[in-house]
Amino acid sequence: MLTLESFTYRYAGARRPSLQEVSLELRDGEVLGLAGASEAGKTTLCLVASGLAPRTVGGSLAGRVLLDGEDTTPLAMHELAGRVGIAFASPATQLSGVAATVYEEVAFGAMNLGVPRDEVIARTEEALTALRIESLAERDPAQLSGGQQQLVAIAGLLALRPAHVVLDEPTAQLDPAGTAMVAAALAGLAATGASILVAEQKTDLLAAICGRVVVLDAGRVVLDGLAPDVLANPRLADLGVAPPAAVRLRRAADGMGLSATALARLDGSLAP
Amino acid sequence: MTDLILDDVSYRYPSGAQALDGVSLQINAGERVALIGQNGSGKTTLARHLNGLLRPTSGRVLHDGMDVADRTVAQLARLVGLAFQDPDRQIFRGTVRGEVEFGPRNLGLRGGALRTAVDAALAEVGLEAEAATNPYDLGASRRKLLALASVQAMGTPVLVLDEPTTGQDLRGVEIVKRVIARATGAGRTVIAISHDMSFVAETFDRVVALRDGNVILDGTPASAFAEESWDALRSTYLEPPLPAVIGSRLGLGATPTDDALLAALAAGS
Numbered sequence: 136m137l138t139l140e141s142f143t144y145r146y147a148g149a150r151r152p153s154l155q156e157v158s159l160e161l162r163d164g165e166v167l168g169l170a171g172a173s174e175a176g177k178t179t180l181c182l183v184a185s186g187l188a189p190r191t192v193g194g195s196l197a198g199r200v201l202l203d204g205e206d207t208t209p210l211a212m213h214e215l216a217g218r219v220g221i222a223f224a225s226p227a228t229q230l231s232g233v234a235a236t237v238y239e240e241v242a243f244g245a246m247n248l249g250v251p252r253d254e255v256i257a258r259t260e261e262a263l264t265a266l267r268i269e270s271l272a273e274r275d276p277a278q279l280s281g282g283q284q285q286l287v288a289i290a291g292l293l294a295l296r297p298a299h300v301v302l303d304e305p306t307a308q309l310d311p312a313g314t315a316m317v318a319a320a321l322a323g324l325a326a327t328g329a330s331i332l333v334a335e336q337k338t339d340l341l342a343a344i345c346g347r348v349v350v351l352d353a354g355r356v357v358l359d360g361l362a363p364d365v366l367a368n369p370r371l372a373d374l375g376v377a378p379p380a381a382v383r384l385r386r387a388a389d390g391m392g393l394s395a396t397a398l399a400r401l402d403g404s405l406a407p
Numbered sequence: 408m409t410d411l412i413l414d415d416v417s418y419r420y421p422s423g424a425q426a427l428d429g430v431s432l433q434i435n436a437g438e439r440v441a442l443i444g445q446n447g448s449g450k451t452t453l454a455r456h457l458n459g460l461l462r463p464t465s466g467r468v469l470h471d472g473m474d475v476a477d478r479t480v481a482q483l484a485r486l487v488g489l490a491f492q493d494p495d496r497q498i499f500r501g502t503v504r505g506e507v508e509f510g511p512r513n514l515g516l517r518g519g520a521l522r523t524a525v526d527a528a529l530a531e532v533g534l535e536a537e538a539a540t541n542p543y544d545l546g547a548s549r550r551k552l553l554a555l556a557s558v559q560a561m562g563t564p565v566l567v568l569d570e571p572t573t574g575q576d577l578r579g580v581e582i583v584k585r586v587i588a589r590a591t592g593a594g595r596t597v598i599a600i601s602h603d604m605s606f607v608a609e610t611f612d613r614v615v616a617l618r619d620g621n622v623i624l625d626g627t628p629a630s631a632f633a634e635e636s637w638d639a640l641r642s643t644y645l646e647p648p649l650p651a652v653i654g655s656r657l658g659l660g661a662t663p664t665d666d667a668l669l670a671a672l673a674a675g676s
Contacts, residue, residue: 178547377576
């Protein structure tokens with residue numbers, strides 16, 4: 136369980152806090168979606184939840200972050216690394232830059248945590264398979280496309296098998312199939328009991344894998360509820376978040392004054 | 408007006424990866440073309456051939472009949488503006504205004520003309536109030552819009568955008584659409600790489616799908632997302648947009664966008 140207890144965070148030198156009085160509880164096995172307009176505070180929340188802010192990023196934090204009930208304030212970054220995994224939107228920020236092959240890159244984090252060799256191999260191969268990038272194993276990570284690098288970064292995270300995972304737009308550069316693979320991998324990780332926080336602009340992805348969705352606006356939580364309810368909330372577009380495709384289509388249909396027959400046909404085809 | 412021709416272009420990276428394998432395309436002046444395809448299918452490699460950052464291993468790239476092999480990257484910068492997928496690989500100046508000024512200044516713009524071009528590009532992406540801001544004090548999505556403004560300000564006949572909507576919220580996507588509409592309205596060609604099929608269907612006249620460095624689909628959004636194309640799309644890990652799927656399910660034909668689907672529904676009942 137990952138708990139954010141009424142925290143306020145301000146970057147060093149910033150006039151205003153980027154997040155204010157945010158409280159969130161992420162249960163074991165839960166995938167919590169985080170939505171919001173650009174600069175609403177999603178990335179900052181990911182940095183705080185993973186412990187990188189303020190430890191590495193600086194700034195000031197009021198309030199607490201708890202892991203399974205334990206206050207993380209006194210913990211150093213390396214003590215947190217084995218417990219909370221983070222994936223960034225840009226793989227360039229994530230990849231170690233020292234691994235000569237994709238295989239070594241995916242194994243890198245688990246090796247650093249001192250996981251036994253056989254176990255590292257098993258986890259690495261499982262992560263490569265889960266994201267269907269086995270064929271890239273011998274390639275140089277620096278020579279891959281942006282989307283392929285993003286999959287490699289997420290595979291490295293999966294190989295860490297963290298109990299808590301924070302992902303900041305993990306599928307930003309992925310094709311639809313890559314996005315679906317990451318979604319399946321995250322659902323699989325949650326099924327093992329991990330708690331997962333995922334910030335995304337792609338609300339269709341949030342609709343597919345999240346039980347609950349939180350929406351931020353100007354650093355505050357403004358919507359928090361079951362994913363289908365939040366993602367169908369009429370305020371979503373005003374908050375700068377594009378609703379899922381089905382919600383958007385249904386709303387456009389309402390605005391067009393279609394006949395009852397036509398609406399019924401549309402509803403029938405939208406039913407899962 | 409610049410017509411672009413790729414004539415049997417192949418490219419192999421020094422590492423040995425064959426990124427393009429005999430691509431032939433003609434893109435006419437003023438067209439809006441979306442390049443789609445799975446990660447690693449060659450989209451970015453193709454884009455980098457258009458402004459000479461990469462040169463074909465074999466085959467030719469022609470601008471208005473002129474082989475780009477004879478032109479330097481600096482000469483090609485007058486013809487093709489490229490906004491990178493990762494804005495941080497592009498941005499290097501200390502202020503937002505300085506960043507947008509750099510390109511048009513290099514093309515020879517000075518004084519009032521330069522100021523007008525920069526102001527217009529900043530206003531178009533909603534960054535007019537941030538002219539004096541350091542680009543790295545902007546969030547990632549606004550840095551991406553800044554990179555877009557920088558190539559927009561150059562006024563090149565061809566604009567190449569590598570995943571322009573990545574990380575953009577609802578408002579950001581609308582801004583990107585507006586920039587594209589203005590550019591093509593002024594007769595410029597826009598070529599964009601995207602994984603966002605709704606954006607592609609709503610914004611472009613032509614969709615080109617790549618797989619393993621080959622063109623496997625080339626047509627209007629209606630044809631590229633029609634049911635006959637789904638096997639080809641899926642072979643390069645793409646899915647048709649939701650309205651296309653629903654239109655097909657309801658027997659309404661090719662309906663790549665919400666508008667097309669709703670119009671077909673309204674007409675059919």
